[in-house]
Amino acid sequence: MSKIDPAKIWSLNYRLLMSVISSVASDxxxxxxxxxxxxxxxxxxEHPYPxxxxxxxxxxxxxxxxxxxxxxxxxxxxxxIDAADLRRHRLHLTPAGRKVMQRGIAxxxxxxxxxxxxxxxxxxxxxxxxxxxxx
Amino acid sequence: MSKIDPAKIWSLNYRLLMSVISSVASDxxxxxxxxxxxxxxxxxxEHPYPxxxxxxxxxxxxxxxxxxxxxxxxxxxxxxIDAADLRRHRLHLTPAGRKVMQRGIAxxxxxxxxxxxxxxxxxxxxxxxxxxxxx
DNA sequence: TTGAACCGATTTAATTTTGAACCAATTACC
DNA sequence: GGTAATTGGTTCAAAATTAAATCGGTTCAA
Numbered sequence: 047m048s049k050i051d052p053a054k055i056w057s058l059n060y061r062l063l064m065s066v067i068s069s070v071a072s073d074x075x076x077x078x079x080x081x082x083x084x085x086x087x088x089x090x091x092e093h094p095y096p097x098x099x100x101x102x103x104x105x106x107x108x109x110x111x112x113x114x115x116x117x118x119x120x121x122x123x124x125x126x127i128d129a130a131d132l133r134r135h136r137l138h139l140t141p142a143g144r145k146v147m148q149r150g151i152a153x154x155x156x157x158x159x160x161x162x163x164x165x166x167x168x169x170x171x172x173x174x175x176x177x178x179x180x181x
Numbered sequence: 182m183s184k185i186d187p188a189k190i191w192s193l194n195y196r197l198l199m200s201v202i203s204s205v206a207s208d209x210x211x212x213x214x215x216x217x218x219x220x221x222x223x224x225x226x227e228h229p230y231p232x233x234x235x236x237x238x239x240x241x242x243x244x245x246x247x248x249x250x251x252x253x254x255x256x257x258x259x260x261x262i263d264a265a266d267l268r269r270h271r272l273h274l275t276p277a278g279r280k281v282m283q284r285g286i287a288x289x290x291x292x293x294x295x296x297x298x299x300x301x302x303x304x305x306x307x308x309x310x311x312x313x314x315x316x
Numbered sequence: 317t318t319g320a321a322c323c324g325a326t327t328t329a330a331t332t333t334t335g336a337a338c339c340a341a342t343t344a345c346c
Numbered sequence: 347g348g349t350a351a352t353t354g355g356t357t358c359a360a361a362a363t364t365a366a367a368t369c370g371g372t373t374c375a376a
Contacts, residue, residue, distance in 0.1 A: 050305045052294035053286045056201070057223065058312040063198055064239035066191075080332090088192065097354055104199035106334050111356060133341045133354040151188045159187035161315045170185045173311045176304060177193040180296045215362090232324055241364050246326055268324045268371045322373075332363065343352070 062161070070157045077146050077153075078120060084150040086113045087143060090123060094137045122146055197296070205292045212281050212288075213255060219285040221248045222278060225258060229272045257281055 067081055074081050086099055093099050100110045114137065117123045122143030128134035139147065162170050202216055209216050221234055228234050235245045249272065252258045257278030263269035274282065297305050 050297070050302060050309070052290040052297050053223070055297070055305070055309050055312060056289055056293045057220075058309070058316050059194065060198060060220065061237060061239070062312060062315050063195060068239040085195065088188075095354080102196060104196070104203040107355070108334055108357080109332090112333075115356095131342070131354080135355070154191055155187040158191045162185070162187050162190070164314050165311060167185060169311060169314075170190070172307065174185070174190050174193070176300060176308045176311075177190060177197060179299050179304075180197050181193050217362095230324080242325070243327085243364060244362090247363080250326095266324085266372070270325070318376090320374090323371080325369090325371105327368075328366090330363105330365085332361100334359100334361075336358090336360100338357075339355090341352100341354080343350100345350085346348090 066154070066158050066161065070153045073153050074150055077149055079117070079122070079146060079150070080113075082109075083113050083117055084147070084154075086110065087117060087122060087139070087147045088151060090137050090139050090143075095128075095134050096137070097134075099137075117143065201289070201293050201296065205288045208288050209285050212284055214252070214257070214281060214285065215248075217244075218248050218252055219282070219289075221245065222252060222257060222274070222282045223286060225272050225274050225278075230263075230269050231272070232269075234272075252278065 071081050074084055077084075079087065082105075085103060089099055089102055093102050096110045096114055097107065099105070099114075100107045103110075114123065114125070114135075118125055121140055124138045124140055125135050126138070128136045162173075165173065206216050209219055212219075214222065217240075220238060224234055224237055228237050231245045231249055232242065234240070234249075235242045238245075249258065249260070249270075253260055256275055259273045259275055260270050261273070263271045297308075300308065
């Protein structure tokens with residue numbers, strides 16, 4: 047068996063993700079948001095503050111500011127000042143935001159799921175376990 | 182066991198990659214190239230034409246044009262018109278390009294490898310196998 | 317051959333993304 | 347208390363990215 051090459055695994059994974067992203071991009075934008083805005087939307091409930099979103103998604107803060115502004119303008123999130131810390135802006139998914147997020151996730155699940163379909167259910171579970179360990 | 186959720190696996194993987202990328206970014210730029218330029222560099226030998234690079238890395242063609250121009254200006258790749266098809270520009274890694282690519286890959290391997298280190302050798306091999314099936 | 321369709325790459329112009337500087341609120345510490 | 351350091355978020359100007367149009371070169375069908 048050949049020696050494990052992290053860069054090779056990296057490259058496989060990187061190209062996989064990029065390929066899936068670009069395959070769904072046009073359908074996602076048809077929903078009225080950019081792909082990366084969708085990623086933000088999917089994390090809003092677990093990480094309801096812009097700074098948290100920036101950290102978990104590894105995005106610069108000004109980028110999050112822009113996305114949140116657009117998501118708010120589109121009516122997908124609502125913002126309110128956190129009473130306990132007036133610097134913080136707590137974000138809430140609106141019903142429209144939840145709906146569009148679910149549609150976006152469905153597109154992603156469909157595209158990525160069709161790749162995952164090449165694996166058995168056990169292998170998919172194994173992949174998830176491995177990725178969780180890496181996270 | 183819970184039902185397999187492609188979007189969940191997706192999200193784990195996406196955040197993992199972004200996190201690794203941003204952790205190496207500053208060291209990579211210290212080598213004299215941008216992170217994405219490094220990705221291009223690593224694929225040049227297997228895919229020596231810009232159009233191929235764009236396809237395998239899921240990048241728009243103009244983006245590749247820009248990166249290749251910079252890599253050429255930095256002396257990391259050489260370009261020559263393909264004699265068999267005058268539209269195509271065959272790319273070659275220069276010795277300096279190979280060196281910087283190896284350094285960049287080492288950084289990436291180090292950063293990603295430290296995550297991979299949480300897995301046993303068998304699990305790493307398994308991950309690679311799974312990702313190859315998905316690619 | 318010819319010319320219509322196609323393909324590889326680039327240019328241009330517009331949009332997206334981000335580093336740096338900033339402001340306001342909070343925290344830590346004397 | 348006071349004030350220095352930190353944190354959440356934004357602004358602004360600059361840089362990166364890309365869609366659309368373009369230009370040669372190639373292919374293919376007649």
